[in-house]
Structures are given as C-alpha cells and as structure tokens.
Amino acid sequence: MWRDYVDQIIKTDVLVIGGGAAGLRAAIEARDQGAHVTLIAKGNVPGGSSVMSAFFAAAMSGESGTPQEHFEDTILGGAYLNNQKLVRILVEEAPKRIKELEEWGMLFARELPEYYIAVREGGHRRPRLIHAAGKGSGNRTSHVLFEQALDRSVDFHIFTFATSLLKSDNEVIGATAIDMKSGEFIVIQAKSTILASGGTSKIYTRGACARLNTGDGFSMALRAGALLTNMEFMQYIPLGIIHPGSADGYTLGGTPKAKEGYLLNKFGERFMVRYDPVWMEKSTRARMTVAIAKEIKEGRACERGGVLVDLTRITEEEKARHYKYQPYFPFCLKEIYGDKVGQFLEPYEVKPTALFQNGGVKINERCETNVPGLFAVGEVSSGVHGANRLGGNAMSECVVFGKIAGANAAERAKKVNFREIGDKKLKEERERVFAPLEREDGYDPRKVKERMQEIMWKYVGPLRNEVGLRKAINELTEIRMSIEPNLFSQNKSSRMNFEWMEALEIGSMVDLGLMMAEAAFFRKESREAHYREDFPEYFPHGDNENWCVETGILYEGGRLKIFKVPLEFTEIKPGEIRIEKVDVPYLTVRA
Amino acid sequence: MTIQKTLKVKVFRFNPTIDDKPYYATYDVPFTFEKMKVIDVLRYIQEKIDHSLSFTWDCRLWNCGLCGVSVNKRPCLACITDVKNVAVNGEIVIEPLSYYPVIKDLVIDRTPEIEEMHKLGIKYIRNNPPEKIPEPMNPEQISFHRDWHLACIDCLVCSSACPAFSLDYEFLGPHLSVKLAKYLTHPKDEGDRAKQAYEGGIFRCLGCGRCDAVCPLQLEISKNTMELLKSASVEESLAPPAVRDFLENIYKFGNPWGESRAKRGKWAENMGIEGYDSKKHEFLLYVGCVGSYDPRAQQMAKAIAEVLLKVGVSFGILGSAENCDGNEVARLGEKGLFELIAEKNIQQFKKLGVKKIITLSPHAYNSMKNEYPKFRGYFEVIHYTQFLHDLIKNGKLKITKDFEAKVTYHDPCFLGRHNKVYEAPREVLKSIPSLEIVEMGRNRENSLCCGGGSGNFYTDLVGGKQSPSRIRVEEAYNTGAKILAVSCPVCLIMFEDAVKTEGLDKEMVVKDISEIIREVV
Missing domain, CATH: 3.90.700.10 (Succinate dehydrogenase/fumarate reductase flavoprotein, catalytic domain)
Structure with missing residues (x-):
C-alpha cells in the first residue's frame, strides 16, 4: 500500500504550495469559498520574496493614470509577449485588491487625506507604485495577508518542502513533501493544487530574492506535464x-x-x-x-x-x-x-x-494550467509580464491572480473527489528523495550548487550567445547525468538538514537551468529581458515578424520539447503603442 | 576591539533527534572585511566548514526577520550586526533566540507564536466598512502607526530579549504587543485592544527597555508600545488587583504600601539630617518610596546620608513632606495620575527653591530628569553614584580603607539602558583599593532586569523560578563574586530576596554601592 511509504498523510480540498503574497491571497480566497485549505511553505510564513517587496503597481485614480495607460505600459514593457487577457485583468483588478488590503487594515503611504503616494519605476509613464508607509521595506502586505489567512484558519505547514506533484491519470492530485522540522516524508492529498512557489533568482551567483528561490515549482510543474512558456525571459535588476x-x-x-x-x-x-x-x-x-x-x-x-x-x-x-x-x-x-x-x-x-522569472507555467484567465487540478499563480506562472516585468506588477499580480486562483481551485474542489495514489510512483519518489541521505559518498551539494550558479550567471546571464548557451546546456546535462544521481548529504539526520534540502534543490535547478538555457538557445532574437549578442538587431523591441510568440516547453519522453506558441493579440497589435517623450516625476501625492 | 585576523566562533548545536543535550562547537572564521556581519560568519561556517549547521535566513538585509540569533547573549538580527561590534577578544558565541523551542541548532520553531497570534485574534477589526477607499484620514493620524508599529518585521528578537517573556504566554511579550499596538494606533480600527492587552498580561512588562535596546528597527517598544497598551487598559479600568492597589495607594498615601505619610522620614531619625531649606542646603536628597519605607532599602538611604554627612555635603531631605516620584505610575500607563504627581512635586520643589536633586533611586532619576521637564520642572538631577563619582574625582571623598572582595555590578535598567549611565558606578567601585570587579556576561546595555520595574517589586506579577531576579543572582554567583553590588533600592530588595530563595545567602551578599563606600571612608 502506498500509505506504507509515507510518515504522514494530510487530506485537504485545496493545497497551496508557497507562503508568499500569492499563496496567502489564494488561500484566503479558497477559504472564503468554503474549501479546507492547507498551505505548505519551504521557509517561514509569510515568506518568500514578497516580504522584501513593498510596491504595488496600480492605476488608482488621479495622477497614477488610467488602467488603460497601465495596460499599455505593461504591454510595451513586456514587448508584446504578454497574454493581453491577463494584463487586462491585472490592470482592472489591481486597484480593487489595493482597496481590499486597506479594508484588511493595511495603510499605504499618504500625504493627503484621500490619496496615496505613488512613486515611479522604469517603464511606467506615471508614478504608479503605491507602497506601504513606514520604515523597513517589505513584508507589511504579507503580514496583513497572513493575519487574514490565520483568521480564516488556514492550515499552515512551515518549513515543509514540496518535492513532487502527485498525479493520477492526467490529473494533479496533491503533492509529496518533507516536513523539515521533523524530517518526515508527507503526502498531501488535494482536490485542487495551487502552485505559488515563487521564483528562480537563486539559480544565479548574484540574485536579489529570497534564499529559497531555487525554482522548485517550475521543476515540479514540468515533471507533472505542465506547459511552461517564456523561460528565457529572466529579468535582472x-x-x-x-x-x-x-x-x-x-x-x-x-x-x-x-x-x-x-x-x-x-x-x-x-x-x-x-x-x-x-x-x-x-x-x-x-x-x-x-x-x-x-x-x-x-x-x-x-x-x-x-x-x-x-x-x-x-x-x-x-x-x-x-x-x-x-x-x-x-x-x-x-x-x-x-x-x-x-x-x-x-x-x-x-x-x-537576477530578480524575476517572467516565464513559467502557462495559465489562462482562471489561473488553470494545461494539467487538470493544477493552478499556478505569482512568479511561477507566466503570461502577465511578457518579456519584461515592470516594477510593482509582481505584487499586484500576486494579489489579483491569487484571488482568482483561490476561487477557481475551491470551485473545482467542490466537484471532484480524492483520488488514490499509485503505489509504485510513491515508492520511487520516496527513494529519490531519501537517496542523498542514504548515499555514503558522492558529490557535495554546496559545491555543485555554486558551480551551477556560476554556469548560469556566465552563460545564461544578462548577455547571451549561442556558444555560451550551448556550453551551459552541455554542462547542465553533464550535471544531470553524472552528478545529480550521486549527490550526498554528509549529515545523515533528516531534521532541518539544509544539505539534504540543497541536494534536492539541485534537481529542480538542473531542470530549471536546462529550460532557461534551451529556451534562450531557441529564441533567435533580442527582446527586453532576453539579450542575444549574436542577434542584437532588434533589441529591445524584438523581431516581431518571426518571434512575437511564446517559447513553449514540455517534458516529453524524457527530454525537453521546445516550440513556438502563438500569441493572441486581443487588444493591441505589436508595434501599435508609441511613446515619444517621457518626463515623469519621481513621485506624486495624488494617486 | 582590535580586529583579529581570525574569529573564534562558538556555536550552539542541538539536534533533538540525536543529541541528549545541546553542546557548543567552535569554528575559526577569517575576518575578511571591515563591515562583516554575523550572517557572513554563519554562512561561512555553513558553506565552508560544517554543512550540518542549521541556520536560516532569507533576504540578507533587514526584511524577512528570519536570521535572529543571540550573539554573546544579546539577541540580534545576524544580517545587520557587525562582527567587530560584538566580538569580545575576537570571540563570539552564537545561540538560538531564547524561549522558543529549538528545531535544530540555530533554527527556532515559530509555531507557538503563530498559535498565540491566532488565539489573541490579532487582525484588523471594523464594525462598519468604510464608505470610500482610500478612506479619508489625516496623514498625521497615521504617522505614529507608521513610524512605530507598521515597520515590525517579526524577527522575535524583542521577545527573546524580554526578561518577563517565556513561552507559557501568561505574558504576550513585546512582539505580539507591537502587533496589538499596530491596530491600537490604526486610526480606523475598532477592536478592543485594551482588553486584548490586559488578557495578554501586559502588566507583566517590567519597563526594563531590553526590547528597545535590541530592536533592529529601533521601534522604542517599551515607550511606544508597552506603555501605550497599559495606558489603554488602565483607561478602561482593566488592571490586575495588585496594580490597582499599587496605583490607589500611591494616589491616596503617596506610596505603594499605603503606609502613613508621617512614617516617611522615620529612617532618618537621630542621624542629624536636616529638613531641606534652600537657604542652607545646596542639594535635596530625594529618597523615594522604596528607600523610605522598605527596611532593607532604608539601610541604603542611611548609608548615602552618612557618606554625604561625612564629606560635609550641604543637603537636606523632605521627610514626611516627600511624595512618590511617579516613575512607576507612568510606566504602568496611568498618565493622569503621573501628571498629578509630577505637577505636585514640581510645585513643591519650586516653592522650596530646589535647584539640585540627588536621587537614591534610578527610577526617580529617570522621571525627574526626562519627564518632569515636560511639565516645566527643570532641575539638575543627579544620581547618587554620579555624585559620589564627582566627589571622588574632586578629592572631596577620600577612600581610606581597603575592601578586599570580588564584586560584580548589576546595571539598573533606569540608570543604564534608559539613561546610559554605565561608567559612574563602576568608577566609584574601581576607586576602592583591593576591590576586584568582575563583569557578568550580560552587562551595561545588555544587562538583565531585577524583575522589580514597573511596580513589580510590589505587584509581583513576574515571580516563580524563571523570575529575572533569580536568573540574575545565579549569573552573579557564577562570576565567583562574593558581593553583588547594585545602585538602586529596587534591585537591592529584589536581589536580597532572590539570593535567599536560591539558597545563595551563605555565598554571596547583595550590597548597595553606598554601603560599600560607607565601609571604606
């Protein structure tokens, strides 16, 4: 029986993987829709990178402009690779979510009684970034969300590291995880699973985000058969x-x-x-x-x-x-x-x-992925930002799409039943997860991780070219073939063993690195966040004739399949927006 | 310190699955650059020396609140703590934050805090939703909220530094208090924060200011949060009976015990101390309630008076006309009563022509020096240890005898942390021949509290085995000192009791500095 391979079983309507703003907002909404919600996070809650970020891009009213301007700026900033339907939702919903945060007790900086202060970031034609008042930079939003989620009795599991998504037939039916506090191998059976696991910046030597951003969500989704797009568009700050x-x-x-x-x-x-x-x-x-x-x-x-x-x-x-x-x-x-x-x-x-992964798991307007039962939201999802994200859009995305993902996940949970888990798969997963602890000798995960980060920074960094990308792919493949199966943790205790955790993260990072390098290799143009030294011609707007498409990635038959995914331009066609002159004040007090 | 090339780093190690008890591992870490932080040291160990060390961090700079550890017994955020400021002789000892259960090594379990937060119901409460958002509010209204409560990053460093906080949550601790105060100062919140604070045991706060000293965001918690919450509770008449008695007695009798005013000057009988007269006396010796009424503290008052008389300082006392200074009243949040007391005292002092005040108690020193000016009471206020130090420097006080003993000195909160007077008392002790001073691990800014602050010497809300006074006398005893020297009547009576309860009274005595000085002049 599969239960024999598991130390603990959790059953829940909606499983949220990730404890940042997106995950918390999704959990709140799913709870409000009557679902039982379990949230697991690799670190603390509130955690992830959203605790470090304070800014929401939103066209409130007054001097922060109209949603239409926000829409155009986002599309222009994303070089037309955005999913325009998602962007429309983002710009229309962001002000509502900001207002909702105020209803939950969040106070945004203001200097006039009825307006917020907004500041400007690159690419926005108006100061449009609303931010929390007070010293310290981030986390106040996450705390408000956390308080609300706690109040709704969301079941939190901190220091719980998701290792794989579980599947039955074609559906995602939960996930396996390690509770790092005890070292136990747990299975979470869920009717809907929301992936809100954040970004990838720690695949580089230089990364701005949280330590935990090793892209486990991307890897889990890929292995579960999800379609990922635009993985070459890694944003650097x-x-x-x-x-x-x-x-x-x-x-x-x-x-x-x-x-x-x-x-x-x-x-x-x-x-x-x-x-x-x-x-x-x-x-x-x-x-x-x-x-x-x-x-x-x-x-x-x-x-x-x-x-x-x-x-x-x-x-x-x-x-x-x-x-x-x-x-x-x-x-x-x-x-x-x-x-x-x-x-x-x-x-x-x-x-x-390194800052932000613009690409990720492709979602529709309901935050659904191509795999039934799997939803994605936040940095792990793709489509909103296109080829480049504008400052402040990330936090707005978290709260806007968090709500949508939570609602739809809860709705699905009402319709489906729990599914049995395959014995063989679970046994294999357990063996895979515990292998680094059982090996007596092999490679040191810390050193491998450092080597990978260097490869990625050198070859899949801000400036790329064919030779470098090929090198990266070769090196990563070598790590996959000969090093990854021989990683070992010197420390054998399963409790809070970061060495073991890193050995597992390397698996995710190799998947991620290969996706990013292969996609970058595939896209033969330069466009915003993806700069090819051997194709400098069209920078920054891109070669719209040939490449105004998403790069799709699927894992099929043991290898990555890379292909073009056509885009639907529902509102604006490539090249339609023109901005001749920009004279933006740094700040407005009437947003 | 002089910067060493190599740091000796002792790290707390404990894996509850394997180890019977915690142990310390020592690592040599190269000191590589001027502004090297504790997080750099720990990451070096984790990455280069010992992979098995568990330590968690996320953002690296002042945001996530996950890298809180205790360095040389002082809780701090590893990411902004300069190694060169904390190392002692090139050595640092790193431990997990205290009170919280250890998952492994330096990683603590935050679940109890989350559960308590849930239980207390810390979230925004509105009875009527706003009509319009952004809801009109005066930006000035939110400034206090913004500056002091919104910024908290939940690092738990403050609670881990709090002597009254332990995980049984009879007292919610500074961290959850900040969370409560966040909504108390929210201009539109309608929750009953006073009741929550009262139920969270807010009056167990000692006002010691350790939370202020360690807060990485300098949120001045004791003043802006703890006193604020206490005030709100007192205003709604929510206070434990002991606190109510304490305040009522001070209101009625001018002292916490409800003793008669006539007895206030009794300790000074037959000593030849004169009643204060501005024509005759330069200084007013303000004794305060504890020094006036408590038999042990009276010894201290006598000792100071004797020394001053011997040197020929021109001073007088108020005797039965003296009133409570009000410091504890203010710390308990009873601002109205404090105002009354302060104004009354100021009026009295002005009428008598008082210019210079020597205080026995650091508590009186604190309120007279820092708070009386707000009511236009400007006096030159001197703590007696400062005064003795001056006398010794000027050669007016001559120390004639040896005092052969090992002495450790405890910094009182209201002299040390709140007023930054660390050296005067130590200088006084140093001027005594043959006296050897040994420091406790936690000294000066990092000193513990005696457990008597904010009226707790009377209200006794922080008792039991984990009481700060008992922990502190153990610390003192472990230095090998035979004398625990203090410079505060509250510390004196608290430690005197604790030494007896701990059964250390054969090995160690508690003495006020004035009592030591009396023996050597």
Whole structure:
C-alpha cells in the first residue's frame, strides 16, 4: 500500500504550495469559498520574496493614470509577449485588491487625506507604485495577508518542502513533501493544487530574492506535464548591490530614486544616452541591465566592476520623503556603502543581479494550467509580464491572480473527489528523495550548487550567445547525468538538514537551468529581458515578424520539447503603442 | 576591539533527534572585511566548514526577520550586526533566540507564536466598512502607526530579549504587543485592544527597555508600545488587583504600601539630617518610596546620608513632606495620575527653591530628569553614584580603607539602558583599593532586569523560578563574586530576596554601592 511509504498523510480540498503574497491571497480566497485549505511553505510564513517587496503597481485614480495607460505600459514593457487577457485583468483588478488590503487594515503611504503616494519605476509613464508607509521595506502586505489567512484558519505547514506533484491519470492530485522540522516524508492529498512557489533568482551567483528561490515549482510543474512558456525571459535588476558579504546581489530598487538620478560609467558618462535616449535612467529594467552589462563587458566599469548610481543631485524634498516614507533606503545604503552614500553625498557602485522569472507555467484567465487540478499563480506562472516585468506588477499580480486562483481551485474542489495514489510512483519518489541521505559518498551539494550558479550567471546571464548557451546546456546535462544521481548529504539526520534540502534543490535547478538555457538557445532574437549578442538587431523591441510568440516547453519522453506558441493579440497589435517623450516625476501625492 | 585576523566562533548545536543535550562547537572564521556581519560568519561556517549547521535566513538585509540569533547573549538580527561590534577578544558565541523551542541548532520553531497570534485574534477589526477607499484620514493620524508599529518585521528578537517573556504566554511579550499596538494606533480600527492587552498580561512588562535596546528597527517598544497598551487598559479600568492597589495607594498615601505619610522620614531619625531649606542646603536628597519605607532599602538611604554627612555635603531631605516620584505610575500607563504627581512635586520643589536633586533611586532619576521637564520642572538631577563619582574625582571623598572582595555590578535598567549611565558606578567601585570587579556576561546595555520595574517589586506579577531576579543572582554567583553590588533600592530588595530563595545567602551578599563606600571612608 502506498500509505506504507509515507510518515504522514494530510487530506485537504485545496493545497497551496508557497507562503508568499500569492499563496496567502489564494488561500484566503479558497477559504472564503468554503474549501479546507492547507498551505505548505519551504521557509517561514509569510515568506518568500514578497516580504522584501513593498510596491504595488496600480492605476488608482488621479495622477497614477488610467488602467488603460497601465495596460499599455505593461504591454510595451513586456514587448508584446504578454497574454493581453491577463494584463487586462491585472490592470482592472489591481486597484480593487489595493482597496481590499486597506479594508484588511493595511495603510499605504499618504500625504493627503484621500490619496496615496505613488512613486515611479522604469517603464511606467506615471508614478504608479503605491507602497506601504513606514520604515523597513517589505513584508507589511504579507503580514496583513497572513493575519487574514490565520483568521480564516488556514492550515499552515512551515518549513515543509514540496518535492513532487502527485498525479493520477492526467490529473494533479496533491503533492509529496518533507516536513523539515521533523524530517518526515508527507503526502498531501488535494482536490485542487495551487502552485505559488515563487521564483528562480537563486539559480544565479548574484540574485536579489529570497534564499529559497531555487525554482522548485517550475521543476515540479514540468515533471507533472505542465506547459511552461517564456523561460528565457529572466529579468535582472540593473541596480544590484556590490558587497563583499551576504548583501552582495541584493537590490534597493530598479531605478535611481531621484528625478535627477544618473547612471555613470568610469568616465563619468551618462551612458544610457547610447542605449535609450528617450527614457534614459527611467528605462525598463531589461534595457538598463543590458546597458550596464555592456558597459562592464566593454571595459568601462568602475573600480569594483560595476557602474555608479549618482544620487547627489537629489532634492531636499525628495530626500525628506525618503527619510519619512522609505527610511530603509538610506539606512541600507549606509549599512552597505558607508555614511556618505547613506547621506546621498557620494555615488555608489552597482551591477545587475537576477530578480524575476517572467516565464513559467502557462495559465489562462482562471489561473488553470494545461494539467487538470493544477493552478499556478505569482512568479511561477507566466503570461502577465511578457518579456519584461515592470516594477510593482509582481505584487499586484500576486494579489489579483491569487484571488482568482483561490476561487477557481475551491470551485473545482467542490466537484471532484480524492483520488488514490499509485503505489509504485510513491515508492520511487520516496527513494529519490531519501537517496542523498542514504548515499555514503558522492558529490557535495554546496559545491555543485555554486558551480551551477556560476554556469548560469556566465552563460545564461544578462548577455547571451549561442556558444555560451550551448556550453551551459552541455554542462547542465553533464550535471544531470553524472552528478545529480550521486549527490550526498554528509549529515545523515533528516531534521532541518539544509544539505539534504540543497541536494534536492539541485534537481529542480538542473531542470530549471536546462529550460532557461534551451529556451534562450531557441529564441533567435533580442527582446527586453532576453539579450542575444549574436542577434542584437532588434533589441529591445524584438523581431516581431518571426518571434512575437511564446517559447513553449514540455517534458516529453524524457527530454525537453521546445516550440513556438502563438500569441493572441486581443487588444493591441505589436508595434501599435508609441511613446515619444517621457518626463515623469519621481513621485506624486495624488494617486 | 582590535580586529583579529581570525574569529573564534562558538556555536550552539542541538539536534533533538540525536543529541541528549545541546553542546557548543567552535569554528575559526577569517575576518575578511571591515563591515562583516554575523550572517557572513554563519554562512561561512555553513558553506565552508560544517554543512550540518542549521541556520536560516532569507533576504540578507533587514526584511524577512528570519536570521535572529543571540550573539554573546544579546539577541540580534545576524544580517545587520557587525562582527567587530560584538566580538569580545575576537570571540563570539552564537545561540538560538531564547524561549522558543529549538528545531535544530540555530533554527527556532515559530509555531507557538503563530498559535498565540491566532488565539489573541490579532487582525484588523471594523464594525462598519468604510464608505470610500482610500478612506479619508489625516496623514498625521497615521504617522505614529507608521513610524512605530507598521515597520515590525517579526524577527522575535524583542521577545527573546524580554526578561518577563517565556513561552507559557501568561505574558504576550513585546512582539505580539507591537502587533496589538499596530491596530491600537490604526486610526480606523475598532477592536478592543485594551482588553486584548490586559488578557495578554501586559502588566507583566517590567519597563526594563531590553526590547528597545535590541530592536533592529529601533521601534522604542517599551515607550511606544508597552506603555501605550497599559495606558489603554488602565483607561478602561482593566488592571490586575495588585496594580490597582499599587496605583490607589500611591494616589491616596503617596506610596505603594499605603503606609502613613508621617512614617516617611522615620529612617532618618537621630542621624542629624536636616529638613531641606534652600537657604542652607545646596542639594535635596530625594529618597523615594522604596528607600523610605522598605527596611532593607532604608539601610541604603542611611548609608548615602552618612557618606554625604561625612564629606560635609550641604543637603537636606523632605521627610514626611516627600511624595512618590511617579516613575512607576507612568510606566504602568496611568498618565493622569503621573501628571498629578509630577505637577505636585514640581510645585513643591519650586516653592522650596530646589535647584539640585540627588536621587537614591534610578527610577526617580529617570522621571525627574526626562519627564518632569515636560511639565516645566527643570532641575539638575543627579544620581547618587554620579555624585559620589564627582566627589571622588574632586578629592572631596577620600577612600581610606581597603575592601578586599570580588564584586560584580548589576546595571539598573533606569540608570543604564534608559539613561546610559554605565561608567559612574563602576568608577566609584574601581576607586576602592583591593576591590576586584568582575563583569557578568550580560552587562551595561545588555544587562538583565531585577524583575522589580514597573511596580513589580510590589505587584509581583513576574515571580516563580524563571523570575529575572533569580536568573540574575545565579549569573552573579557564577562570576565567583562574593558581593553583588547594585545602585538602586529596587534591585537591592529584589536581589536580597532572590539570593535567599536560591539558597545563595551563605555565598554571596547583595550590597548597595553606598554601603560599600560607607565601609571604606
């Protein structure tokens, strides 16, 4: 019996995998629809990367513009690779979800009684990013969501690492996981499963997000037969911190936080003029990343290998606002670069760092995937952002689509029954999961992980080319064939064994790395977040004639199948939006 | 400290499945750059030396609140704690946050805190939904909420530092208090936060300020959260009977025990101490309730008076005209009564022409120095240890005898953490020949509390085996000191009791600094 292979069985209507904003919002909604909800998270709840992010892009009213403008900016930023139906939902629903957060006790920064403060990020034609008041940067949204979920008695399992999705026939019927607190192997039987497991930035040496973002969700979905798209569109954030310690690769936002905030190379030149004369330093993250990566590669980097962010022309008013509404910003600058930078008296050095996976599991307007029973939401899903995400859209996506996923998952749970699990599959999964603990010798997961991160950063980083991508694919395949089956954990106890966890994460990371490298290899053009040095012609808007399609990935017959997935342009055709001149204030108090 | 090339890092290790009890492992970690943080040290160990070490972190910078650990007995966030600020002789000891169950090594189980949060019902409560969103509100209204409560990142460092908090949740601890206060200060929240705070045992807060000292976001919890919640509870007449008696007695009799006012100056009889007269005396010696009434603390008052008399300091006391200073009243959130007391005292002092005040108690020192000015009571307030230190420096106080003993000194909260006076008492002790000072592991800013703050010397809400006074005397005893020196009447009486309960009274005595000085002049 399959039950013999399991230490603990949990039965639930809706299983949510992931404890960040998307997962929490989905759990709340599913609970409101009457479903029993179990939420498992690899780390703490609230956790993931949403605790680090404070900004919601939303066209509230007034000076943050109309949903239509938000729609156009998102499509333009995504270089037309967005699923326009999803974007329409995002821009229309985001203000409602923001209002709902206020109803749940969240207070957004404001200076006037009836308006929020909104700031600008690259690619938005208006200041449109609503943010929480107060010092510290993120987590206040997640906390409000967490309180609401807790109040609704969602069943939380923290430090519980999902290893695979379970299937019966063609349906996803739950997941297997390790409860790291005890080391137990558990099975969660669910009528609907929502994947909200976050991103991939930790597949790189330099990543801005949470430690746990090793892309396990992408790998689980792939192995369960889900269709993934656009995996080559890994977003890097241009202004990543350079630091000798742990803070290396962290980021404090994607654009210089002042109207007169410049990016300078070692000659003191505002180099963005050569890459994006219209938007300059207010350009999209993708374009600024490519610009900086090129400056570095072509020998115009400064002392520590990056470029300078010059905020010395910041106005007193902007400075005062930082201290009042985002004091973490000067605080962190001071912690990392010293007092002078913290007081905006000196420029500081940055270089790009991995941030966000625009691609992922393809979803429809109901957050359903191609596999019945499996829903996806948040960073693990694909379609909303296209080829490049605009700042603030990630958090908005989490709350907007979280609600939708939760509702539809609960609805499905009402219609279907629990399914039996196959004995053989479960036995195999258990053996796979525990193998690194049982091996007496082999490869050290930490070292393999480091090697993989280096390969990915070097060859599947901000600047790519065919030779490099081929190397990456070869190396990753070698890891898959000869190293992954021989990973072992020196530490044999199953309780809170991070070495063991990392050995399993490597499995996910190889899947993920291969998907990203193969997709990048497949797409023979440059478009926003995907820059091919051997196809520089169409950057940043892409070769719309041949490549205005999604890159689809399926796992079939033991290998990845890569193909073009045509896009439906329901509202705007490629090339229709034109913006000639941009003069955006950093902030508005009437959003 | 001078920066060493190599750090000696002692790390708490415990795997409950395998190990019978916790142990410490020592690692050598290279100190590689000036602003190296504790998280860098731990990651180095995890990645380069010992893969089996469990330590969890997520964001790396001030956001996720997951990397809280205790470094050299002081809870902190590993990501923003500079190694060079915490290392002692190139050594650091890293342990998990205290009170919470350990899952393994440095990883604690947060489930109890989540359950308690659920039980307390911490979430936004509205009886009537808003008509319009954004709901109109004055930005000034949200500023307190924004600056002090919204920012909390749930790192649990404060609760782990709190001497009154342990996991049985008779007391909700500073972290959950901040969560409650978040909605108390929310301009539109309609939940009964006062009741929740009262039920959460808010009056067990000692006002010691350890939470303030460790909070990575500098949220000044004791003032902006704990006192606020206590105030709200007191306003709704929700307070434990002991607290009510305490406040009522102070209101009626000017002291917590309900003793007669006439007895207040009794300790000074036949000592030749004069009643204060501004024409004759430079200083007012303000004794306070504990020094006036408690038999043990009276010894301390006497000792100070004797020393001052001997040196020929021109001072007087108020005797039966003295009133409570109100510090504990304010810490218990009874702001109205405090105002009354402060104004009355200020009026009295002004009428008498008082300019300079020497206080026996750090508690009086705190309120007179920091809070009386808010009611336009500007006096020069000196704690007696500062005064003795000055006398010694000026050569007016001559120490004539040896005092052969090993002494450890306990920093009182209201002298140390709240007013940053750490060195004066130590200098006084250092000036005594043959006296050897040994420090306890937790000293100065990181000192523990005696358990008597916020009226707890009377209300006694934080008793039992885990009471801070008993933990502290054990710590003192473990230094090998024969004398536990204090500079506060509350500490004196709390430790005196604790030494007896712990059965240490044969090995160690509790003495006030003034009592030691009296023996050597």
